[in-house]
Amino acid sequence: ILNVEQSPQSLHVQEGDSTNFTCSFPSSNFYALHWYRWETAKSPEALFVMTLNGDEKKKGRISATLNTKEGYSYLYIKGSQPEDSATYLCALNSGNTPLVFGKGTRLSVIA
Amino acid sequence: DGGITQSPKYLFRKEGQNVTLSCEQNLNHDAMYWYRQDPGQGLRLIYYSQIVNDFQKGDIAEGYSVSREKKESFPLTVTSAQKNPTAFYLCASSTGVLVEQYFGPGTRLTVT
Numbered sequence: 001i002l003n004v005e006q007s008p009q010s011l012h013v014q015e016g017d018s019t020n021f022t023c024s025f026p027s028s029n030f031y032a033l034h035w036y037r038w039e040t041a042k043s044p045e046a047l048f049v050m051t052l053n054g055d056e057k058k059k060g061r062i063s064a065t066l067n068t069k070e071g072y073s074y075l076y077i078k079g080s081q082p083e084d085s086a087t088y089l090c091a092l093n094s095g096n097t098p099l100v101f102g103k104g105t106r107l108s109v110i111a
Numbered sequence: 112d113g114g115i116t117q118s119p120k121y122l123f124r125k126e127g128q129n130v131t132l133s134c135e136q137n138l139n140h141d142a143m144y145w146y147r148q149d150p151g152q153g154l155r156l157i158y159y160s161q162i163v164n165d166f167q168k169g170d171i172a173e174g175y176s177v178s179r180e181k182k183e184s185f186p187l188t189v190t191s192a193q194k195n196p197t198a199f200y201l202c203a204s205s206t207g208v209l210v211e212q213y214f215g216p217g218t219r220l221t222v223t
Contacts, residue, residue, distance in 0.1 A: 044201070044214045046213075091154075093209050096208065098144060098159050098169070098208050101153040
């Protein structure tokens with residue numbers, strides 16, 4: 001079973017702070033790296049799907065980078081807002097297999 | 112409204128009973144998935160189906176069964192053989208295995 005590691009497990013930041021967290025994965029047989037946001041009482045929603053080494057994607061104040069050679073991805077949130085509070089999930093496609101999810105990083109933004 | 116529905120939201124069963132969780136999608140997606148989430152764990156794949164009348168075991172298939180008789184529907188049966196059935200169950204769908212997935216709202220199953 002592939003191992004996708006996310007750190008930190010949880011994070012508390014003040015409104016307006018910028019923050020980032022990490023997803024680490026085995027770099028062999030890489031196909032795609034996904035980030036999802038899961039707000040309480042809602043369904044997980046896809047943020048980004050990244051396939052190329054050096055890829056950078058952005059959606060509003062949230063961006064992500066990918067390093068497939070060393071096996072990591074960073075998710076950045078600029079100027080955190082209370083509505084950014086959620087669990088952020090990282091998931092890996094390797095070869096032709098379904099996604100393998102990390103345990104997530106739980107972000108709380110304090111107003 | 113296109114999306115994925117799961118019913119019911121909460122389900123209670125006695126130990127030893129089989130229970131079936133519903134998942135329906137109207138997104139015309141070929142692939143469907145069942146995940147389980149436990150406290151402190153990530154989403155773990157139970158079963159997935161890439162096409163009608165075909166499905167594959169995920170990482171934790173023991174004690175579960177599925178069917179895929181229609182493109183729109185992928186019901187999950189939690190059998191009495193599943194040793195720890197109490198969990199939150201999420202269904203998802205996608206156009207293929209290697210693209211983003213769309214998730215339903217989940218069913219919280221409690222077995223006592």
